[in-house]
Amino acid sequence: MLAQSLAHPRAPAVSRPDGLLNRIGVRMAFAKDEEIYGQGEAANLVYLVATGAVRTSRFLSDGRRPINDFYYPGDIFGLEAESEHTLSAEALSDSLLLVASRSALVAAGGEQALQAMLRDTMVRDLQNTREHLMLLVGKTARQRVSGFLLSLAERSSDPMIELAMGRQDMADYLGLTIETVSRMITDLQNSSLVEFRNCRHFLVCDRRALANIAAG
Amino acid sequence: MLAQSLAHPRAPAVSRPDGLLNRIGVRMAFAKDEEIYGQGEAANLVYLVATGAVRTSRFLSDGRRPINDFYYPGDIFGLEAESEHTLSAEALSDSLLLVASRSALVAAGGEQALQAMLRDTMVRDLQNTREHLMLLVGKTARQRVSGFLLSLAERSSDPMIELAMGRQDMADYLGLTIETVSRMITDLQNSSLVEFRNCRHFLVCDRRALANIAAG
DNA sequence: CGATTTGTTGAGGAATATCAAACTTGGTGG
DNA sequence: CCACCAAGTTTGATATTCCTCAACAAATCG
Structure with a gap:
């Protein structure tokens, strides 16, 4: 086994389902530091960053607030395998998002499209989280x-x-x-x-x- | 938004697809420190720990070897969304694994079963990786x-x-x-x-x- | 323009890494 | 059974890194 550098670039935004969200998504504006969703809330909506940027984080009992990830224009977030959000999301700056409900996505693109989107999101999240870990450990x-x-x-x-x-x-x-x-x-x-x-x-x-x- | 402790227990092994792997899996023994697969290899096989334990890790150019995760009896590992393994896996101790190819799983349980298994694996991996991150940061x-x-x-x-x-x-x-x-x-x-x-x-x-x- | 937030710089101290040595443990052979 | 060895673990002394607390500068906002 060859030792090698694994510094691959951050996984880019999933590109296939953008079109769908772009077509049927509703535009929503969020002000800087405004909460988009909170941890524990139902995860019915899917978001695409149009302009601005978003962070997902947790609030911990000890006051720490580890940040999970940042999302930039073109990135999809908010889609979860579970029914509830495990993280909260806030706008880093004034941002414009395209928002659609899971049911609207199914209605427009079919169950297949939503599943594909969920899959892509999870693959990307997993890659990013691993990369994040590599960036920190040791x-x-x-x-x-x-x-x-x-x-x-x-x-x-x-x-x-x-x-x-x-x-x-x-x-x-x-x-x-x-x-x-x-x-x-x-x-x-x-x-x-x-x-x-x-x-x-x-x-x-x-x-x-x-x-x-x-x-x- | 209520600040809360998120110290949920580590996600247990996926339970549904165990049966399938248990039925059709081939028993393979690995000695302590033996490599099960290496990063970059094709990811055709799925593994279930019967006895022993396994670690997945990366070898970095700087000599560090951050460990991604540990797997114990009942845990499934090796199933990847990508066609290649992004990590390598080694036996922590003398271990007995049940192994099956993706195609064998599809033949035995259908495409649906494999997809469900992949989904469960990814959900669990993502949870575990996030938890790992929480265990370290700050x-x-x-x-x-x-x-x-x-x-x-x-x-x-x-x-x-x-x-x-x-x-x-x-x-x-x-x-x-x-x-x-x-x-x-x-x-x-x-x-x-x-x-x-x-x-x-x-x-x-x-x-x-x-x-x-x-x-x- | 002052007021508030955000970012920078400095000094001291706590936590962890590094380097080195001693100690256990398990196995092997006398 | 005991001596010996190798691998893994623990302990100690020291160096380094990063955090904490504090003051200050810069940007932002009313």
Whole structure:
């Protein structure tokens, strides 16, 4: 068995069922930090990000709020195998979503289409969750931040990359404090690996070196 | 939205399709540390643990070997949505597995049965991976070890619990070093929360207190 | 423009990794 | 039965990383 790097890019949004949701979905606007659904609620609706971004997270009794995932334009979320949401979802910024009920999707595309969509969603969620785990386990703060910035760079066509989330959300996702995230970002900048125009926009200067750090 | 503890027990083995695999599966023995499949190999076979235990892991270029999951008697593994294995699997100890090819399962139970099995496997994998993530993110070494021992206790009917894996595998799963795992175990023992008869067998003395520590 | 939120920087301390050594355990052969 | 060995585990001393607490700067909003 050959040891190999497994740094495959984040799984992109499922593409097949987008069309269906695009056709029959109802447009809904959510303000920054507005809750889209809460954990424990019935999972009847399926969402497609049109503009903006969304995070899914849990609220824990100890006050921690680990972030499960971020969703960007084109991504589908909210579709669950169980009847209830296991996570809550909030808008990271003012966002426009296309929303449809499961029954509407079945009516429009048939049971097959919904099953295919559910399958794709689960495959993607599993991939992303595993990747998330790899990004954290046994990695230093510098590696985590590098890996995170890289994954954003990989899903962006524009060299100028926008951070949809603030430092606190990054920290929660990476299992770090905001101070540590901030320090790592300044370090990476001082090493000329990235360049932040402002705290929400950055360029990757040395992709190779950044990947080396992220790989550990 | 109510903040709540989400410490649900680890998802048990899928129960419905066991019968099918039990009926048509071929018995195969694997020695301790023997590879069952490697990452990148074609994923044609489905496995059910009869006796022993199995770990799935990745080998990383930096020498780390994060462990994805452990499988115990009754658990099904190896069934993938993709055509290739994304992880490798090795026997933790001498193990007996029931093995069947996907095509044999379809022949015996129909396409429906395989799809149901795949679905159940993915739901369980996703749950377990999320739970694994929760066990690690933002938790101290003591919390991780407590949570891990507790999850083992929950799946065991016998009060005397057997650790199927050595310290190194625990450490890899928990994102710690073996020394830290060892120290935490000694601490928990000194606090009379658990009692180790030998390094592979232990009792939970104070389940409540252990859960409190794990919850953080 | 002040007020509030968000992000950065610094100093000190706690937690964990690293390195090294001693100790158990289980097996093998005298 | 005991000596010996190898593998796994525990313990100790030290170094490093990251968190905590605190102050400050910058951006955002009314």
